[in-house]
Amino acid sequence: GQNIDQPTEMTATEGAIVQINCTYQTSGFNGLFWYQQHAGEAPTFLSYNVLDGLEEKGRFSSFLSRSKGYSYLLLKELQMKDSASYLCAVMDSNYQLIWGAGTKLIIKP
Amino acid sequence: DADVTQTPRNRITKTGKRIMLECSQTKGHDRMYWYRQDPGLGLRLIYYSFDVKDINKGEISDGYSVSRQAQAKFSLSLESAIPNQTALYFCATSDGDRDTGELFFGEGSRLTVL
DSSP states (O other): OOEEEOOSEEEEETTSOEEEEEEEEOSSOSOEEEEEEOTTSOOEEEEEEOSSEEEEETTEEEEEETTTTEEEEEEOSOOGGGOEEEEEEEEOTTSOEEEOOOEEEEEEO | OOSEEEEOSEEEEOTTOOEEEEEEESSOOSEEEEEEEOTTSOOEEEEEEEETTEEEEOTTOTTOEEEEEETTEEEEEESSOOGGGOEEEEEEEEOTTSSSOOOEEOOOEEEEEO
């Protein structure tokens, strides 16, 4: 079956750096997405990786290793507003998105 | 105003009742989706539509039906609601012409079935 694994919850300190990991086993691969979802709100797009390597976008970076079935989202200079759930999703060979359950990130002052 | 609008935002109903959740979008996208989100689970696809004449079942379509009334409108129906359909429902759109397949979500409809 298809599976996306990410930690259920993480805690970090304001101003610090945090890395949220995602491992996947899917039928084919056509890209990996990270979304941010604040409590009670809609998910919003953060990043897309289809080739191996690091994609940097401001304070957020996303890394992909297709051979390892692995990605991470790196958040730098954490701010209180970064407290949210971070969803990893993989597009399979049928161009369907398979979603992880999300990682709840708690930022402490 | 939101680009993807869902109504109602919150609904409490009883087992056996028929419920319709509506979604409209102003993004001009051809592709529309209905997902449900449950605590501890990933988003699960219920139905999707790539254009007005195209309707496809997703991972968990049993107990649900959809209607694509126009490019901008995609509604989800629960013909006879049951308690395990209590969830947060999201409508989403995407531009099929883009490579990334980025989804744009509505604000969600929280449904409680008693």
